[in-house]
Amino acid sequence: MVTLPETARAVIIGGGVVGCSVAYHLTKLGWRDVVLLERKQLTSGTTWHAAGLIAQLRATANMTKLAKYSQELYGALEEETGTATGFKRVGSITAALTSERLEELHRSAAMARAFGVEIEEISPAEIKRRYEHLNIDGVTGGVYLPKDGQGDPANIALALAKGARQRGAVIRERVKVTGIARQGRRVTGVDWVSDNGAERGHIVCDMIVNCAGMWGHEVGRMAGVNVPLQACEHFYIVSEPIPGLSQLPVLRVPDECAYYKEDAGKMMLGAFEPVSKPWGPIPDSFEFDQLPEDFDHFEPILEMAVNRMPMLGEAGIHTFFNGPESFTPDDAYHLGLAPEMDNVWVAAGFNSIGIQSAGGAGMALAQWMEDGEKPFDLGDVDIARMQPFQGNKRYLVERSTETLGLLYADHFPYRQKATARGVRRTPFHEHLKACGAVFGELAGWERANWFARPGQPAQYEYSWKRQTFFDNVAKEHNAVRHGVGMYDMSSFGKIRVEGPDATTYLNHIAGGQFDVPVGRIVYTQFLNTRGGIEADVTVTRLSETAYLVVTPAATRHADQTRMARHVGDYRVTLTDMTAAEGVLAVMGPHARELMTRVSPNDFSNATNPFGTAQEIELGLGLARVHRVTYVGELGWEIYVSADMAAHAFETLWQAGQDMGLKLCGMHMMDTCRIEKGFRHFGHDITPEDHVLEAGLGFAVKTDKPDFIGRDAVLRKKEEGLSARLLQFRLTDPEPLLYHNEPILRDGQIVGYLSSGAYGHHLGSAIGMGYVPCKGESAQDVLASTYEIDVMGSRVTAEASLKPLYDPKSERAKA
Structure with missing residues (x-):
C-alpha cells in the first residue's frame, strides 16, 4: 500500500544523491511538507555506480565553496544519521605530462590559494614518493591537495535521505511521476503511479524540483521546461585484489584521460575519453543497470594505464563497468528556477561530479527556494543560461560526444567547443568568414573572435602562452585606438x-x-x-x-x-x-569620418552627443545609430533590420577601404574594455557584487521613489563600502592574466582577479578584482603595494580606481 499525502509544499522528482540532498536541506530550513518520489529505488540511476571522488577545487570561487561544503557535510552526516558515508580524506594528486598541462596546474594552484584551498605544487620525484606505484616517465610535475577525499556514493545519498526523513520529509520508492498539471506559468500538482501499476494518485503542490538525473530532460518536458542534458556511457574497471595495496591518494592523469582510486585493496581505473558515446533512449525498466561492455572503446585508455601503473598489467580485471552519466552542453550542471515556469526548480545534469557537488548544490538550491533569490552568485550553473534550442536532441547527442572528454582536456583560455556548431549565425556571418574571421561560440551564436591574416590558418592553436592570434588582436586593438575598426555585435x-x-x-x-x-x-x-x-x-x-x-x-x-x-x-x-536586427560597431578616432561617408545625417556632438540615438539613412537603406562604446573610443553601434544588414556591411566596408578600416573581433573588444576599466558581467559584476562596491553608483538614481535594490543601495551608502573593485596593470609586460589569479596587498592574499586580458595599448596585462576595504578610504586602499600571483610568481602591479586608459572619457565624447 502506497501512502502519500494529497498536498505538499514541494515535490522532489528523483531519488539520487542530488534529490536526497535537496530534501535534506529543505527540511533543515524548516520545510516539513516535502515529498520525494523515486521511480525505482533510491540511488538506482547513476548514484550507485559513481566513483565517489570528492575534490575541493573547482573553476570558480563559489563552485569551490560548494565543493568544500559537500566535504564538510559528508564528514558530519555519519554522526547525525548513524549511516556510514565512507567519507575519508585521502588527498589527491594530479600529474601533468606536458609543459602546457603543468602551467594549467600551477595556475590552478595559485587560484586554490586565493580560494583558501590547501594545495602544493610537487615535482615528479615527490609524486613518486607519495605514489610509489606510478611510472613517472614523461611526468613534468603535478599538484597535491591533502584534503581531497573519497566516499561511498550510495551511502552518502541514503544518509541524506535519512536526515531528511528524520525532519519530516516523506520519501517514497517505486512511485513514478506520470504527469505534471500546469496552469499558466505554474505547476499545480503531479500525477503518480506505483511501480506495479496497482495504485495511482495526485499530489497538489506549490512547486516541484526536477532531480531526475539522466531522466531530467524528459521530466522537464512534462513540466513545460527545457533541461538540456544527454546520457553518455562512462567506463571504469576494478582490478582483482592486489597484495599489499593500502590506502592511496586519488590520482588523476588527465593527459591520459584517466583517474585511479584505491578501494579495499583493489584499484579502480576510470576514463574521460576525448570522443564519448551518447546513450539512449533509457528503458523504462532501468534500475541498478549497466550497459554492454565495449572493450575496443576502452582499450586505448587501458594500454596507457598499464604503462603508467604497471601493477595493473599484473592484476586481473575483477569488473569491467559501463554505466550512464548525464552531461550538459557546457559541462556545468543545471541548478535553479527554470525560465519557462515560475515554480519549477531544477538540480540535474551533474557531468560525473554529482557526489562532490550534491551537498553544496542541495544547500544552495534550498536556500534559493527559501529566499526567492540566489544566496550568492550561481551564474555558472544557473539553468537560465541555457538557450531554448539547446534542448534539441540531435544537438545534445552531437555536443555530448565532446563534453565528457572536456573534463580532462586542457582547459586553455579561449578554448572553443568543436561540436554542434553553426546553429546561430548573424546576418554578417558569411561576409566576415570571407574576410578571415575565426569564430567562437557563445549561447549558440557564431561570433568573429579575431581575424586571420592572408595565408594564416583561420583557426585556434591553443596555449597558455601568447596564442597565435595575439598579434592579430594587437593590430585590431591598435586600429580602434588610433584609426577605425568595425565589429559585429548582433549577438548581443x-x-x-x-x-x-x-x-x-x-x-x-x-x-x-x-x-x-x-x-x-x-x-x-x-x-x-x-x-x-x-x-x-x-x-x-x-x-x-x-x-x-x-x-x-x-x-x-x-x-x-x-x-x-x-x-x-x-x-x-x-x-x-x-x-531582427544586425548590429555593427564602428569605433575609433576616425569613426565620425566613416559615418559621414555613408550617411547624409549629422553625427556632430550638437546633434548626436554621447549617450543618444538617432534614425539615419545608410547607403540605400535605413538604420538607427546608438552613440555608446564598450571599447572607450568615439563610435557608433549601428542597428539595421536583418533584411538590410548585408547592404549596410558592404556600404561601410567599401567606404572604409582607403582609410584603413579594420575588421575586429570579440577578443579585441575584451582587451579594449579592460584597459578602460569597463566591467564584464558574470566576472567583474555578479548578483553577489554590490553595485556601489563595483564602482557603478553613478548608474543608480536613488532619488527615484521605488526600485528593486534601492534600500540596499541607501544602506550601503550609510554603512560604507566593504570592498572596492580595482584595476591592475602588471609592471612586467610578459606575464598574461586570465582570471582568478590571487591579489596580494602588502604581501598578503586579499582576493583574486575577476577578469584579465592583455592591454595592447598600455603594454602589459590588465586585471580587475575586488579588494576588502572596510573602514578605509580610497586613498588608504591605493596607498598599499600590490602584486598578482601568476603561476606562483609574484608580479608587481599598479592599482587604480579610475580607468587606466582615458580616465575622463574624453575620447568617447570627442
Whole structure:
C-alpha cells in the first residue's frame, strides 16, 4: 500500500544523491511538507555506480565553496544519521605530462590559494614518493591537495535521505511521476503511479524540483521546461585484489584521460575519453543497470594505464563497468528556477561530479527556494543560461560526444567547443568568414573572435602562452585606438519593452532613471534586494512608449525571464528582437569620418552627443545609430533590420577601404574594455557584487521613489563600502592574466582577479578584482603595494580606481 499525502509544499522528482540532498536541506530550513518520489529505488540511476571522488577545487570561487561544503557535510552526516558515508580524506594528486598541462596546474594552484584551498605544487620525484606505484616517465610535475577525499556514493545519498526523513520529509520508492498539471506559468500538482501499476494518485503542490538525473530532460518536458542534458556511457574497471595495496591518494592523469582510486585493496581505473558515446533512449525498466561492455572503446585508455601503473598489467580485471552519466552542453550542471515556469526548480545534469557537488548544490538550491533569490552568485550553473534550442536532441547527442572528454582536456583560455556548431549565425556571418574571421561560440551564436591574416590558418592553436592570434588582436586593438575598426555585435540581446507603463515599469526593475527624452540612452543595472547586480544593460528610449534593452548575448534569456517575472500589473509587453536586427560597431578616432561617408545625417556632438540615438539613412537603406562604446573610443553601434544588414556591411566596408578600416573581433573588444576599466558581467559584476562596491553608483538614481535594490543601495551608502573593485596593470609586460589569479596587498592574499586580458595599448596585462576595504578610504586602499600571483610568481602591479586608459572619457565624447 502506497501512502502519500494529497498536498505538499514541494515535490522532489528523483531519488539520487542530488534529490536526497535537496530534501535534506529543505527540511533543515524548516520545510516539513516535502515529498520525494523515486521511480525505482533510491540511488538506482547513476548514484550507485559513481566513483565517489570528492575534490575541493573547482573553476570558480563559489563552485569551490560548494565543493568544500559537500566535504564538510559528508564528514558530519555519519554522526547525525548513524549511516556510514565512507567519507575519508585521502588527498589527491594530479600529474601533468606536458609543459602546457603543468602551467594549467600551477595556475590552478595559485587560484586554490586565493580560494583558501590547501594545495602544493610537487615535482615528479615527490609524486613518486607519495605514489610509489606510478611510472613517472614523461611526468613534468603535478599538484597535491591533502584534503581531497573519497566516499561511498550510495551511502552518502541514503544518509541524506535519512536526515531528511528524520525532519519530516516523506520519501517514497517505486512511485513514478506520470504527469505534471500546469496552469499558466505554474505547476499545480503531479500525477503518480506505483511501480506495479496497482495504485495511482495526485499530489497538489506549490512547486516541484526536477532531480531526475539522466531522466531530467524528459521530466522537464512534462513540466513545460527545457533541461538540456544527454546520457553518455562512462567506463571504469576494478582490478582483482592486489597484495599489499593500502590506502592511496586519488590520482588523476588527465593527459591520459584517466583517474585511479584505491578501494579495499583493489584499484579502480576510470576514463574521460576525448570522443564519448551518447546513450539512449533509457528503458523504462532501468534500475541498478549497466550497459554492454565495449572493450575496443576502452582499450586505448587501458594500454596507457598499464604503462603508467604497471601493477595493473599484473592484476586481473575483477569488473569491467559501463554505466550512464548525464552531461550538459557546457559541462556545468543545471541548478535553479527554470525560465519557462515560475515554480519549477531544477538540480540535474551533474557531468560525473554529482557526489562532490550534491551537498553544496542541495544547500544552495534550498536556500534559493527559501529566499526567492540566489544566496550568492550561481551564474555558472544557473539553468537560465541555457538557450531554448539547446534542448534539441540531435544537438545534445552531437555536443555530448565532446563534453565528457572536456573534463580532462586542457582547459586553455579561449578554448572553443568543436561540436554542434553553426546553429546561430548573424546576418554578417558569411561576409566576415570571407574576410578571415575565426569564430567562437557563445549561447549558440557564431561570433568573429579575431581575424586571420592572408595565408594564416583561420583557426585556434591553443596555449597558455601568447596564442597565435595575439598579434592579430594587437593590430585590431591598435586600429580602434588610433584609426577605425568595425565589429559585429548582433549577438548581443535586444529586448523591446513597449506599452503605456514602459517608463514606470523600467524605473521599478532597474536602477537608472528612464523618464528621459526620446533618443536618450541610459546605462544601468538590474539589482536584487541586496544591491547585487543581476544584469548590466543599456536602455534606449525609442518613443514615448517603447524602449530597447541591450544585454550580453549569454544572458538575454535569463534577463528577459527576470523582466517577465516583474511585469505584474504593468501594461507592457516584452519582445526578443535579437535576431531582427544586425548590429555593427564602428569605433575609433576616425569613426565620425566613416559615418559621414555613408550617411547624409549629422553625427556632430550638437546633434548626436554621447549617450543618444538617432534614425539615419545608410547607403540605400535605413538604420538607427546608438552613440555608446564598450571599447572607450568615439563610435557608433549601428542597428539595421536583418533584411538590410548585408547592404549596410558592404556600404561601410567599401567606404572604409582607403582609410584603413579594420575588421575586429570579440577578443579585441575584451582587451579594449579592460584597459578602460569597463566591467564584464558574470566576472567583474555578479548578483553577489554590490553595485556601489563595483564602482557603478553613478548608474543608480536613488532619488527615484521605488526600485528593486534601492534600500540596499541607501544602506550601503550609510554603512560604507566593504570592498572596492580595482584595476591592475602588471609592471612586467610578459606575464598574461586570465582570471582568478590571487591579489596580494602588502604581501598578503586579499582576493583574486575577476577578469584579465592583455592591454595592447598600455603594454602589459590588465586585471580587475575586488579588494576588502572596510573602514578605509580610497586613498588608504591605493596607498598599499600590490602584486598578482601568476603561476606562483609574484608580479608587481599598479592599482587604480579610475580607468587606466582615458580616465575622463574624453575620447568617447570627442
